Amino acid sequence: MSPYTPFLQYLQLFRDIPLADQELLTQSLRHRSLPENEVLVRPGQVCQEMYFIVRGVLRIMAPHENGSEATCFFLKENQLCTILASFLHQVPATEGIQTACPAELLVLPHAGLYQLYAQLSYLQPLIDLITQRTLLDKIQVRNQYLGESAAARYQKFLLHQPDIALRVSLRDVASYLGITQQSLSRIRRQLASE
Incomplete structure (x- = not known):
């Protein structure tokens, strides 16, 4: 199986992609395997790539004024990821x-994607639809945690995102849930003892 097959199969969930167009798409893609904690885009940098996650978890993070960073979102297999406004x-x-665990990605460079948009008239509306759905899904997931205690947020995280919970560091989970790593450890101990 080609490393590009997952991306093509994903796009075909939304519409049929002719074989000639599939060939054009794969010519624009690059395959990358990355270790955990690999930074793909730094805050302040212009985002030049869109990523399709074949395997692994990416995290979108934002810096705090004190030098620390907060995990805003996790994205996993069969999702597109970029910093949309920058891209x-x-x-x-x-x-x-940043990679939250080892990851395998397909990379669409900005210039290559816009060349594809010029060649395949349906591609930009399709990518726009997919990115809109992803944004709505991310907002819906984050809204589930609003107004909840730290313990309730962690329990909801385990319930709704167990596959991510098993693969990313406790530091990243704590950051995502807006609690300290020590608090998360205490919550985990309390849940284990119940």
Whole structure:
């Protein structure tokens, strides 16, 4: 199986992609295997790539004024990931992207994607639809945690994102849930003793 097959299969969930167009798409993609904690985009850098996650988890993080960083979102297999405003408008990103565990990605460079848009009239509306759905899903997931105690947020995280919980560091989970790593450890001990 080609390393590009997952991406093509994913796109075909939304519409049929002719074989000639599949060939054009694969010519624009690059395959990358990365270790955990590999930074793909730093805050302040212009995002030049869109990623399709074949395997692994990416985290979108934002820096705090005190020098620490907060995990905003996790994205996993069969999702597109980029810092959208930076990628679309070619302006410095306010967030960054990092691997939260070892990952296998397909990379669409900005220039290559826009060349594809010019060649395949249906591709930009399709990618726009997919990115809109991803944004709505991310907002819906994050909204589940609003107004909840730290313990309730962690329990909801385990319930709704167990596959991510098993693969990312406790530091990243704590950051995502807006609690300290020590608090998360205490919550985990309390849940284990119940």
